[in-house]
Amino acid sequence: QTNTLIVLIGQGSNTVPASGTASSAFLGKLLVVPMDGSHWVGVKALAQEMGRRGHRVTVVIPEVSIRMGPGKHYETVTYPVPYDKAYVDSVMASHIDVIKKTAQSFTEKIKNRFAQIQKITSLIHTGAESLLFNDSLISHLAQQGFDAVLTDPMVPTGSLVAWKLGLPTINLLRGIPCFMDVKSAGCPSPPSYVPRFFTGYTDKMSFKERTVNTLVALLEPLMCRLLYWHFDNIAYQFLGEEVGIAEVLSESAIWLMRTDPILEFPRPLMPNMVPVGGINCNVRNPLPEDLASWVSGEHGFIVFTLGTMVSEMPEETTSVFLEAFRQIPQKVRGRYISPFQIINQYNGMGASERPAGSVNILTPHPGARGLCHAVPMVMVPISGDQPDNAQKMASKGVGVVLDIVSVTTESLLQALRDVLSDTRYKENIQKLSALHKDRQIDPLELSVYWTEFVMRHKGAKHLRSAVHDLNWIQYFCLDVIALLTTVVLVFVILTVKCLKLCLRNLGRKRKQD
Amino acid sequence: QTNTLIVLIGQGSNTVPASGTASSAFLGKLLVVPMDGSHWVGVKALAQEMGRRGHRVTVVIPEVSIRMGPGKHYETVTYPVPYDKAYVDSVMASHIDVIKKTAQSFTEKIKNRFAQIQKITSLIHTGAESLLFNDSLISHLAQQGFDAVLTDPMVPTGSLVAWKLGLPTINLLRGIPCFMDVKSAGCPSPPSYVPRFFTGYTDKMSFKERTVNTLVALLEPLMCRLLYWHFDNIAYQFLGEEVGIAEVLSESAIWLMRTDPILEFPRPLMPNMVPVGGINCNVRNPLPEDLASWVSGEHGFIVFTLGTMVSEMPEETTSVFLEAFRQIPQKVRGRYISPFQIINQYNGMGASERPAGSVNILTPHPGARGLCHAVPMVMVPISGDQPDNAQKMASKGVGVVLDIVSVTTESLLQALRDVLSDTRYKENIQKLSALHKDRQIDPLELSVYWTEFVMRHKGAKHLRSAVHDLNWIQYFCLDVIALLTTVVLVFVILTVKCLKLCLRNLGRKRKQD
CATH class of the missing domain: 1.20.5 (Single alpha-helices involved in coiled-coils or other helix-helix interfaces)
Incomplete structure (x- = not known):
């Protein structure tokens, strides 16, 4: 059997094609207020599937965005924004400053990272304000008689619209860094075994790690305040009442969590939190002929991806990777530009047709694709939840994590050879993959069910915990x-x-x- | 539309007929160590269904029991016990002393209740010892190469067998009074909104109620110690190692909880706790002809049931009920003996064929049957979890609770007329019933899936929370x-x-x- 592994850099993403059972008896109207970037992918998949089943699905998107756009099974309503595509691209390109290998002082690094975050945040706020303070758009939406709102509450624009229109909300999300999702759902998350965002810890922590984790947990309310400061102000202006984002989110009917006990660690959930991780594991698109022959090489192949956020790498980093790839017998397929191109190339290969070791790649959750196809990984996380995701996968013994800034040709080669030669990586990912794929119900099917449930019953009040009526x-x-x-x-x-x-x-x- | 309501006394029960999809590719061997009484019903349903799908299912039961016995789709292994059927019946009949209306002093009441509990406990311990210390039986089981054990851990005989044989355990249960199930699963259950057993509280508690609830929560470890004192000793003798029941239970792979957010209150769950409440909502047996004509009366009818535990009532109590039933226009169908007889009579009526207001009755969970068929209830709880269940249903506005000892013809008539005339009861139960029946997957199907999952993967270690490795x-x-x-x-x-x-x-x- 030939060896294959994935080199994941950053987050990838994937569209889910229409599939599933026939539409149910109830047909309603769904308003979708998506988030841009990789967050769009999951929401789009669900919106498409809802439309395919006969619901009237309306997706509200800005005229200019990173990747949001029309689809076959939903209608779009667009609104003007005070920036152009070039500006959006320039904000995205700021990633390159963060992963630069050139000698940067610590202050410089922090400055770059901060500048990048500020640019993205500003873009998000401007986008949200352009929607919420577009009176004619809001009154148009109010007249449509929607049954529910589907949104990613990390950017709570959709949640605010839902509150304004008095509609129940279905959240589809990967998580909110300051645990606002968990808190708004009223879900306990003891810091003793629930690792916090950005710590890279597993559920088994040493005393020192537990101390850091507890400190992070104690600082979360402050982090949430800072993260949603501007949105709290927007909420006040938009709703005309003294209500914060945390309170708005606590009214959510259902939380569709893009998590999986296989990728994450077992932790408490509330009855209205539904894990739907692996939502696009079953994606199958036809593979172009040139790739079909390419993947059947003697030594297997390595898939190299930068994910959805990073469109290019600094030249020094690129050369590190190219040099390493030259020195291994496995073929390497990679790309720096056009995230969707390679998705469509690799997704064509069904599990049965593929030669031993071949693999589909790119996913909203680094590692999920590797998990999906039982292929070990070398992971080079860049930002967001990527370092955490990579650490989690590494802790399960299915891959190796490298640092993007300090990576060298030697360390990359070493990692590639380790993962290729040590059969335990392959064994571990095969075990995990088998567990991951053994489900009683397809995650997309489950997401559709709960979305329809909320539309049918005008919410899910019976699942709302009494914890929301308690002060601390x-x-x-x-x-x-x-x-x-x-x-x-x-x-x-x-x-x-x-x-x-x-x-x-x-x-x-x-x-x- | 005619009015119908259910008078529930105590716990009922129900068998689930073979139904569902074709058997999966994996076929294994399942050992079932059931619990007697109403607890048997759910475990039997799952054992039957697993057998029907082609798994080899072996049920271990004592030679003498309340109601356990052979089934079409599983084989039974029996073991001798040092008591006879007459003794078991006498223990069951001790219920009558507890619900006597005759003037009893408080001391007498406590004495009667305590004597009853002691008799039942002694029966349970003797049964468990007869199984566990039957060396030839245990070594016979050890040789069968089972993949997993299905049991109700409230009586942890099956859990001990699983530990001894090194097999993963699937628990199917209603709950353990001292919350040992919740604790063994590592699940948080804050006393501020998770009402404790026997309190009769809802999830919305006053300060006084919260204080009592917290006290009960604080006393739970002590209650568990007392409840499982003897079993802890049995565990030590049987396993030959210093391991308590709590530790044995914490190794369980899956907890199939016979609860439902509709009947209960929303509370945290761990990923290996799966709510499968309403497992026999879809039961449909043909209705005998005499009953088919009976249920189509002008005023509707009232179903009166004593549940599975109480085989007869004191004469004074009986006359209270009969007198009340004489004074209402609705027909009343009831029985004191033979729990299964009336199940088979009423279960015949499918939702569509039934005349307006007709209803199926008897369920392992009082109220579940009423919920299943959207019929309001007058509930007269006797013991166990019945008072809590009744209070929960009453708190949702779907019925009225009466006290078995103090009930009079007048109070019963008042309750019947209230529930029959006030349309809000009907409206509330209809709403709840619609929510209860709106599921993405049938609870029995879900139970089969998880049982097969544990058998296929030799456990569910990835769902085991790291909380088990932490001290308090x-x-x-x-x-x-x-x-x-x-x-x-x-x-x-x-x-x-x-x-x-x-x-x-x-x-x-x-x-x-």
């Missing part, structure tokens, strides 16, 4: 603990006083005797 | 909190000392000046 003192029963402590203390004090009194009286009596 | 100090991060508090304290003390020193020096300098 009540939640942790601090008032009860205070009462119980007081009772115990009073009891102890009274007992001691009584005993003292008794002893004194006894002493007096003895004296009198 | 680590779980609550008390060590981290201690460290952080110390750091903050040291910092504050040092700062204060420094300031004092500075001020003193400043003071001195001024003096010197």
Whole structure:
């Protein structure tokens, strides 16, 4: 059997073709307010499938975006934005400054990273404001009689529209870095075994790791405040009431979480949180002929991808990779530009038709594609949730993680050879892949079911936990603990006083005797 | 439309006929160690269905039991027990002392209740010991090469057998009173909104209720100790190692919980806890002709059931019910003996064929049958989880709860008339029923899937939370909190000392000046 592995750089993505069972009896109207970038992919897949089943699906997108656009099974409503495609591209290209190998001081690195985040944030805020403060658009949407809103609440534009129009919300998301999703769903997430974003920890932490994780957890409310500061202001202006994003999100009917116990670690979930990870594992597109012959080489092949966010790499980094690829017998297929091109090339290969070791790549979740096709990975995460995802996969023994800034031809070659020669990587990913694919119901099917459920029943109030009516003192029963402590203390004090009194009286009596 | 309601007394039960899709490719061997009484029903349903799909299913039952017995799709292995059927019946009949209306002092009541519990407990322990210390039986089971064990862990006999044979366990249960199931699964259950067994509280509690609920939660470890004291000893003798029941249960692969967010309140679940409530909602048996004509009366009808545990009522109680039933126009169908008889009579009526207001009754969960067929209820709970179940249903506005000891003809008539005349009960149960029946996958199908999953993958280790490796100090991060508090304290003390020193020096300098 030939060896194959995937070199994943950053996040990839994938469209899900129309598939599944016939449409149900209930047909309704769904409003979709998507998020751009890789977040678009999952929401688009669900919107497409809902439309294919006969629902009227309306997707609201800006006139200029990274990748959002029309689809076969939904209608689009566009709104103007005060920026052009060139500006969006320039913001995306700022990734290159962050992964530069050239000697950067720590201050420079932080400055670059911060500048990039600021640019993206500004783009997001401008986009949201262009939608929300477009009065004619909002009143047009209000008149359509939608049954529900489908959105990715990491950018809570759709959640605000839903609140304004009094519609129930279906969230489809990968997660919100400050755990606002988990908190808004009222879900417990003990820092003792639920690793936080950006820590790269697993669910088994040392004391030091647990301390850091707890500190991050303690700082989360602050992080959420900072992240959603501007949106809290937008919410106030848009809704005309004193309501923050956290409160708006806590009204969500269903949370479709793009997570999987195989990729993540087992953690508590609320009944309205539904894991739908691996939503595009079953994607099958026909493979172009030139690739079909290419993938059947003697030594197998390596798929090299930069994901959806990074359109090019600094020249020094590129040469590191090219030099390493020259020195291995496996064929390497990669691309720097046009994310969708290679998706369509590789997705054509069904599990059965593919030669041993061949693989589909690119996914909204680095590693999911490798998991899907049981192929070990060398992962070079860049930003966002990628480092965490990579660490999680590495902790399961299915691949190796390299740092994009410090990677050299030697370290890359070493990693490639390790993963190719050590059969344990292949064995581990095969085991994980078997578990990942053993499901009672297809994740896309499940997402459709819950979306329709919310539309049919005008929400899912029976799944809303009573935790939302509690403040944190009540939640942790601090008032009860205070009462119980007081009772115990009073009891102890009274007992001691009584005993003292008794002893004194006894002493007096003895004296009198 | 005619009115119908259900008078539920105690727990009912139901068998699930063979149904579902064709058997999957994987066929294995399943060992079933069931629990007697109403607990048998769900386990039997799953055992039957697994057998029907082609798995080799072996059910281990005692030679004498309340209701366990052979089935079409599984084989039985029996073992001798040191008691006879007459003794089992006498233990069951002790219920009558508990619900007697005659003037009983509080002490007498407690005495009766305690005597009843003691008899049942002793029966359970003797049964478990008869199985576990039957060496030839255990070694016979060990030789069969089973893939997994299906059991109800409330009586942990099956869990102990699984541990001994090194097999993964699938639990199918309604819950364990001291929350040992929840704890063994590592699932958080904050007492601020998760009502405890026997409290009858909902998820929305007043301060007083929250205090009581927290106290009950604090006492749970003690309750578990008491409840499983004898089994902990049995475990030590049987396994020959220092391992308690809680530890044995924490190794369970999957928890199939016979709960439903509609009947219960939304609360956290772990990924290996799967709600399969309403497992027999779709039961359809042909209805005998005499009943088919009976149920089509002008005023509708009332179904009256005592559940599975109570075979007869004290004479005074019986006359209360009969007198009330004489005074209403609705026909009443009831029975005191032979739980299965009426099940088979009523289950014949499919939702579509039934006249308006007719209903199936008897269920492992009082209220589930009413929920299944959208019929409001008058509930008269007797023991076990029945008072809690009844309160939960009442809190959703779908019925009225009466006390079995204090019930009078007048209070019963009032309750019947309230529920029959107030359309809100009907509306509420119709809404709940629609939600309850709107599922993406049939609960029995889901139970089969997870049972087969555990058999295929020899467990479900990837769903086992890391929480099991933490002690309670680590779980609550008390060590981290201690460290952080110390750091903050040291910092504050040092700062204060420094300031004092500075001020003193400043003071001195001024003096010197």
